[in-house]
Amino acid sequence: MKIAVMGAGAVGCYYGGMLARAGHEVVLVGRPAHVQAVHEHGLWLDTLHFQERVRLQADTEAHAVHGAQCVLFCVKSTDTESAGRAMLPYLADGATVLSLQNGVDNAERLQALLQRPVLPAVVYVAAAMAGPGHVQHFGRGELVLANSPTSDQLAHAFAAAGIPVQISDNVAGALWAKLVLNCVYNPLSAITGQPYGQIVNSPGLDVPRMMDDIVQECLAVARANGIVLPEGTAEAVLPLAASMPGQISSTAQDLARGRHTEIDHINGFIVRRGEALGIATPANRLLHTLVRLLEQATRVAGGPPGEQGAA
Incomplete structure (x- = not known):
């Protein structure tokens, strides 16, 4: 083929x-x-x-x-x-x-x-x-x-x-479940510059609770959008770090290279859909804004269509 x-x-x-x-x-x-x-x-x-x-x-x-x-x-x-x-x-x-x-x-x-x-x-x-x-x-x-x-x-x-x-x-549900993971790990890895395992295993910080705030906003928007999420979507978020402890998100990789990130289509998407549906998404809004500020502080490179990094 x-x-x-x-x-x-x-x-x-x-x-x-x-x-x-x-x-x-x-x-x-x-x-x-x-x-x-x-x-x-x-x-x-x-x-x-x-x-x-x-x-x-x-x-x-x-x-x-x-x-x-x-x-x-x-x-x-x-x-x-x-x-x-x-x-x-x-x-x-x-x-x-x-x-x-x-x-x-x-x-x-x-x-x-x-x-x-x-x-x-x-x-x-x-x-x-x-x-x-x-x-x-x-x-x-x-x-x-x-x-x-x-x-x-x-x-x-x-x-x-x-x-x-x-x-x-139900690929739509699977796509939204993946979006939930991305909304958590992509911006946190980009903002901190840390891999997934290091983010989760941060002594003295209640990272799991903060992650759950992000997740619950995403789930509320998905439900209001008529999406049937796979069972265990929320429970799958924390264990991802154990399966990919050294992974740096694609958003972090883009920032490091001075390229535009996909944050508008990750946390930014949740913010826009939340606004349209009357659902508050403060955690996602904060992450979206912080990554966009980091983008502005970085010289954005030109070139041909941007390729997808880690997914």
């Missing part, structure tokens, strides 16, 4: 690399330095279980998606429309487009722009770009796909590449 990765950051490179390793024809669309490194040396896939240099194609331009049977859309939420417009002229008629992005409304936004179905997916992977052409995997790696006519075929291809896939009739 020919697979294009639109936005070859940590998420796109991990899944693209795994699929290329399994024998699929993969092309990465990313930043110039990354593309050059892949051209010269291949993609260094540095995972928990193996380290391997994978040969695949790479390009800086959206025309590289031409002829792909499947497109993994992995750009930052802030770049959904611009990246969608860039690749639209080159999409094959029968191509399946998967949104592997943070946030809960990207697939809907992209589908409206492309005027064709976009399959939402929930991504659970801890990864980061350790340098151009080098993706580092810290844990997990599973996907939850919405049910569709192509989901079974995709799940089989991904599973054969070592990527666990679950097909769900």
Whole structure:
């Protein structure tokens, strides 16, 4: 299968690399330095279980998606429309487009722009770009796909590449459950500069109670929005730090690189939906504001569509 990765950051490179390793024809669309490194040396896939240099194609331009049977859309939420417009002229008629992005409304936004179905997916992977052409995997790696006519075929291809896939009739609930996790860990890691395990294990601070304040606001907004969340969504928040103790959030990584974060589509989304539904979200509003202030204090880099980091 020919697979294009639109936005070859940590998420796109991990899944693209795994699929290329399994024998699929993969092309990465990313930043110039990354593309050059892949051209010269291949993609260094540095995972928990193996380290391997994978040969695949790479390009800086959206025309590289031409002829792909499947497109993994992995750009930052802030770049959904611009990246969608860039690749639209080159999409094959029968191509399946998967949104592997943070946030809960990207697939809907992209589908409206492309005027064709976009399959939402929930991504659970801890990864980061350790340098151009080098993706580092810290844990997990599973996907939850919405049910569709192509989901079974995709799940089989991904599973054969070592990527666990679950097909769900409630992918909206799964996306919101992931949003809850992101609303907690992404801003806290960005503001403190600390990994998840260090945040939770802070002597003398009632971090779990503070996290629960964030979670309860998210749950209230989700319920008012008609979302049926998976059982145990709130209870899954604290244990995440134990499963990814050394993980730095994608928001923290973006700030460190002077790039725009996705905070408007994480805590900012909860704040906007809360306002529309008449629900107060002071904890999320504070986190959103603090990250935006940190963004303003950082020189924001330009470049091609931003790629998704750890999800």
